[in-house]
Amino acid sequence: MKATVLYGPRDVRYEDVPEPTIQEPTDAIIKLSASCVCGSDLWPYRGANPINEPMRMGHEYCGVVVEVGSGVKTVKRGQFVVGSFCISDNTCPHCQFGFQSSCEQREFMSGGQAPIARVPLADGTLVATEEMPPEDLIPSLLAASDVLGTGWYAADAARVQPGSTVAVVGDGAVGLMGVLSAKQMGAEKVIAMSRHKSRQELALAFGATHIVTERGEAGVSQIKKITKNVGADAVLECVGTQESMNQALYCARPGAMIGYVGVPHGVKFDGQELFMLQRGMIGGPAPVRRFLPDLMGLILNRKINPGKFFDLKIPIRDVAEGYKAMDERRAIKALLSV
Numbered sequence: 638m639k640a641t642v643l644y645g646p647r648d649v650r651y652e653d654v655p656e657p658t659i660q661e662p663t664d665a666i667i668k669l670s671a672s673c674v675c676g677s678d679l680w681p682y683r684g685a686n687p688i689n690e691p692m693r694m695g696h697e698y699c700g701v702v703v704e705v706g707s708g709v710k711t712v713k714r715g716q717f718v719v720g721s722f723c724i725s726d727n728t729c730p731h732c733q734f735g736f737q738s739s740c741e742q743r744e745f746m747s748g749g750q751a752p753i754a755r756v757p758l759a760d761g762t763l764v765a766t767e768e769m770p771p772e773d774l775i776p777s778l779l780a781a782s783d784v785l786g787t788g789w790y791a792a793d794a795a796r797v798q799p800g801s802t803v804a805v806v807g808d809g810a811v812g813l814m815g816v817l818s819a820k821q822m823g824a825e826k827v828i829a830m831s832r833h834k835s836r837q838e839l840a841l842a843f844g845a846t847h848i849v850t851e852r853g854e855a856g857v858s859q860i861k862k863i864t865k866n867v868g869a870d871a872v873l874e875c876v877g878t879q880e881s882m883n884q885a886l887y888c889a890r891p892g893a894m895i896g897y898v899g900v901p902h903g904v905k906f907d908g909q910e911l912f913m914l915q916r917g918m919i920g921g922p923a924p925v926r927r928f929l930p931d932l933m934g935l936i937l938n939r940k941i942n943p944g945k946f947f948d949l950k951i952p953i954r955d956v957a958e959g960y961k962a963m964d965e966r967r968a969i970k971a972l973l974s975v
């Protein structure tokens with residue numbers, strides 16, 4: 638079998654690897670229906686994270702179960718499943734509290750940019766559909782695995798309420814999903830901060846009511862203008878740089894929550910500054926498993942269509958082009974057919 642392996646900065650290859658097998662009784666093996674490249678894959682691709690040995694890539698996945706270990710009780714062969722990028726048992730105290738991404742047995746999924754993948758802790762991680770979903774819903778179901786679930790978590794963590802004003806920092810796929818999520822949760826104003834025409838159009842299609850193109854102080858003053866000098870009730874930070882974090886902090890009103898889901902790189906907080914600003918923050922890897930059943934329901938009932946952000950569709954053997962196009966911001970998100 639061939640799979641996607643990252644060797645070093647901008648060196649991603651589709652090459653022969655051993656086919657995954659059951660290693661633990663709680664494992665499942667799935668045949669992927671489609672795969673994709675995540676914005677967070679770009680951190681190691683760009684050399685922002687060290688690569689000590691060749692890395693198997695891909696943590697967003699959905700597909701059909703082909704084999705389960707002897708300890709798997711609820712997931713069955715032949716079922717269509719979507720799983721979170723965070724592997725969880727869904728039974729420990731953190732899972733029960735809704736933070737499956739801090740599961741006592743947490744692992745991070747890998748090896749999903751391939752035709753076949755191994756999923757540990759299958760019972761706790763995977764959610765099955767009642768029947769085989771129609772082909773045209775596969776991209777959206779794949780999105781639920783990470784990027785939609787992460788945007789949803791950002792909005793949940795920022796405590797988006799019906800009627801509220803929400804600012805979304807970042808116009809990548811996760812930011813766009815944050816816009817969709819805030820809209821679904823009943824926000825009255827959803828302000829997308831974006832400088833790119835094609836992404837602005839998608840943000841509007843996903844429910845944004847305002848676009849702010851400015852950044853820094855000018856961006857903050859635009860948010861103030863829209864909110865009668867108050868600031869946003871909830872802010873979603875979907876980038877992970879110091880600039881975007883500052884943007885989020887200063888766009889929020891006192892007492893607001895900031896959901897931050899961009900993986901922070903070089904971000905520092907000043908205790909006294911945070912003290913005086915009076916903003917609440919919660920971030921981290923999204924507990925996608927908590928939201929998966931609801932999100933899959935919204936997709937299967939065609940209430941939301943997150944999959945429309947895939948603007949590059951290529952065969953998985955061309956995965957290197959998918960990384961390159963996203964790195965150069967020629968594509969928002971690359972769908973890989975397997």
Ligand SMILES: [Zn+2]
Pocket residue numbers: 725726727728729730731732733737739740741742
């Ligand atoms: Zn757990």
